[in-house]
Amino acid sequence: MKELGDQALDHLREVAQEPDLSGTRYELGEEVARGGMGVVYSARDRELERVVALKVVAAEIADPETVARLRREARIIAHLEHPGIVPVHDVGALPDGRVFYAMKLVTGKRLDAQAREVPTLGERLRLFLRICEPVAFAHAHGVIHRDLKPQNVMVGPFGEVLVMDWGVAKHREEPPASRSGAPPTPRPASDHDTAHGTVLGTPAYMAPEQARGEVDRVDARADVYSLGAILLFLLTGQTPGRTKASPEEPTRTWAGPARPPAALPSRRLAPGLPRALEAICGKALAPDPDGRYATVDDLAADVGRFLEGERVSAYPENAWRKARRFAGRHRTAIALVVAYLVMRIVLLVVARV
Amino acid sequence: MAFPETRRSVVLAVRSADPEERARALDGLVEAYWRPVYRHIRTRWREDEEDARDLAQGFFAAALEKGWLVRFDPERGKFRTYLLTCLDGHVAKERRAARRLKRGGDATFVPLEQPDEDGETRELPLRAGTDLEAEFQREWARSLFSLAVESLRARCAGTGKAVAFALFERYDIDGAEASDRPSYAQLGAEHGLPVTQVTNHLHWARRELRAAVLGKLREITASEEEYRSEARALLGVEAP
Numbered sequence: 032m033k034e035l036g037d038q039a040l041d042h043l044r045e046v047a048q049e050p051d052l053s054g055t056r057y058e059l060g061e062e063v064a065r066g067g068m069g070v071v072y073s074a075r076d077r078e079l080e081r082v083v084a085l086k087v088v089a090a091e092i093a094d095p096e097t098v099a100r101l102r103r104e105a106r107i108i109a110h111l112e113h114p115g116i117v118p119v120h121d122v123g124a125l126p127d128g129r130v131f132y133a134m135k136l137v138t139g140k141r142l143d144a145q146a147r148e149v150p151t152l153g154e155r156l157r158l159f160l161r162i163c164e165p166v167a168f169a170h171a172h173g174v175i176h177r178d179l180k181p182q183n184v185m186v187g188p189f190g191e192v193l194v195m196d197w198g199v200a201k202h203r204e205e206p207p208a209s210r211s212g213a214p215p216t217p218r219p220a221s222d223h224d225t226a227h228g229t230v231l232g233t234p235a236y237m238a239p240e241q242a243r244g245e246v247d248r249v250d251a252r253a254d255v256y257s258l259g260a261i262l263l264f265l266l267t268g269q270t271p272g273r274t275k276a277s278p279e280e281p282t283r284t285w286a287g288p289a290r291p292p293a294a295l296p297s298r299r300l301a302p303g304l305p306r307a308l309e310a311i312c313g314k315a316l317a318p319d320p321d322g323r324y325a326t327v328d329d330l331a332a333d334v335g336r337f338l339e340g341e342r343v344s345a346y347p348e349n350a351w352r353k354a355r356r357f358a359g360r361h362r363t364a365i366a367l368v369v370a371y372l373v374m375r376i377v378l379l380v381v382a383r384v
Numbered sequence: 385m386a387f388p389e390t391r392r393s394v395v396l397a398v399r400s401a402d403p404e405e406r407a408r409a410l411d412g413l414v415e416a417y418w419r420p421v422y423r424h425i426r427t428r429w430r431e432d433e434e435d436a437r438d439l440a441q442g443f444f445a446a447a448l449e450k451g452w453l454v455r456f457d458p459e460r461g462k463f464r465t466y467l468l469t470c471l472d473g474h475v476a477k478e479r480r481a482a483r484r485l486k487r488g489g490d491a492t493f494v495p496l497e498q499p500d501e502d503g504e505t506r507e508l509p510l511r512a513g514t515d516l517e518a519e520f521q522r523e524w525a526r527s528l529f530s531l532a533v534e535s536l537r538a539r540c541a542g543t544g545k546a547v548a549f550a551l552f553e554r555y556d557i558d559g560a561e562a563s564d565r566p567s568y569a570q571l572g573a574e575h576g577l578p579v580t581q582v583t584n585h586l587h588w589a590r591r592e593l594r595a596a597v598l599g600k601l602r603e604i605t606a607s608e609e610e611y612r613s614e615a616r617a618l619l620g621v622e623a624p
Contacts, residue, residue, distance in 0.1 A: 043557070051591045
């Protein structure tokens with residue numbers, strides 16, 4: 032028997048993983064991404080002469096739950112027609128038994144990589160609002176994503192946002208006790224996470240009730256929590272519960288009663304962060320779902336109010352803070368009034384002299 | 385046509401009451417595990433080629449005679465891991481026996497182990513950074529793929545698929561080791577085929593290779609769960 036060399040073995044392992052597209056309308060391209068649920072390849076659709084992405088799961092060796100999840104993900108996405116959700120074109124089985132679905136090939140960067148390139152607070156908040164839109168749309172159609180995190184958000188070259196990976200999404204009509212209603216297994220950290228020591232395979236973006244496997248309690252407010260964690264990440268580069276950027280330190284979700292805004296770790300991590308924004312994060316990240324925003328729209332509205340310089344619902348203001356916000360919002364008008372008053376005083380003094 | 389999907393597990397067949405079936409099953413196991421076992425003895429136990437061969441042979445014989453293979457419980461883990469544990473135990477015992485013999489026979493004794501401070505002996509230290517289980521797994525993968533390639537070769541020989549295997553061997557095996565792998569166009573010119581046909585032949589051979597690897601894997605695993613887990617490690621993504 033001819034012994035295979037190291038390079039031949041590695042190459043054969045690689046080509047044996049390639050999906051067999053013979054007899055299909057697709058022509059295999061490059062591997063685009065690899066995750067817990069399958070491998071995504073680019074492929075050319077010969078019929079429509081366009082490049083698509085194929086998400087493939089090796090059904091003959093994957094566990095049945097993974098295969099079912101892929102099919103469910105394709106069905107869920109197919110029913111969510113929104114510019115912020117990748118459209119599915121096709122679903123089926125390949126000649127070698129693997130199952131796949133074809134979707135739009137997304138170009139852009141993952142949010143965790145893109146966030147560093149968004150310089151201003153205002154731009155980050157507007158980016159966050161664009162993430163909220165498809166999630167709110169899905170909620171309106173009864174679908175909870177349940178795995179929102181920066182790694183599952185793509186930002187396109189024109190700032191367009193796509194929420195990806197609906198593999199553990201749940202439709203409200205699914206029975207909660209079914210296997211599909213089980214909480215997602217915490218996934219290994221991606222290369223990016225490991226390199227920066229921020230996530231390290233912990234469910235940092237997962238709502239506490241979801242992490243505890245309380246399936247019956249997981250509703251749209253679990254996504255509100257995850258969005259709160261994404262907002263915190265966008266504002267501070269940190270995930271909830273982290274006060275030190277040490278890879279050894281375990282990441283944990285917040286526990287206990289909702290903390291006052293001043294106690295949020297983000298305050299210490301980003302001293303320049305406005306307290307109203309901390310309060311928004313704190314409300315979205317409340318350990319008890321009843322303490323959070325009831326809907327994603329409510330969360331987005333508060334962020335929008337902050338952007339407009341209006342009072343946010345999560346942050347009770349005393350008279351002084353109210354005045355400061357008012358001053359910040361009407362800076363030009365106040366400056367003109369002050370200048371006018373100063374001028375009048377000067378004129379008065381000059382006239383008396 | 386792909387290789388048949390369901391094959392009898394030789395891991396389970398070694399328990400058969402039928403001596404012939406038992407012998408066939410052992411042949412299957414030896415075929416798949418000979419090389420990983422031999423290499424492990426060489427790297428882990430630092431034996432020379434001849435002694436490693438003898439120990440490997442003795443191990444498979446002992447595994448059958450002493451009922452180690454029969455005692456394997458698929459519920460408790462992977463067969464590969466179990467076999468490795470048995471192998472290390474066997475080699476350690478053989479070496480102790482050899483030492484006793486040498487001491488008793490007044491022969492020149494070259495210690496295989498270094499004395500500890502308290503007078504006990506221990507094995508020679510391993511090379512830093514060597515992951516023996518990972519090495520064993522790699523040799524096991526090499527053995528599995530080598531068997532699958534040979535199986536594909538035999539299947540294609542003398543049939544219309546001989547050219548497909550020739551292209552596959554040239555591009556995916558020899559080409560992977562060579563610094564200048566031929567292009568599909570060059571392969572087509574060599575065999576008088578258009579590039580599309582070269583592509584089709586290679587796709588066919590790779591698909592058959594995958595099926596052959598999985599078929600062989602099915603033979604040397606004891607349960608569906610073990611099969612899927614090993615297949616994912618070998619060919620796919622790990623479970624989420």
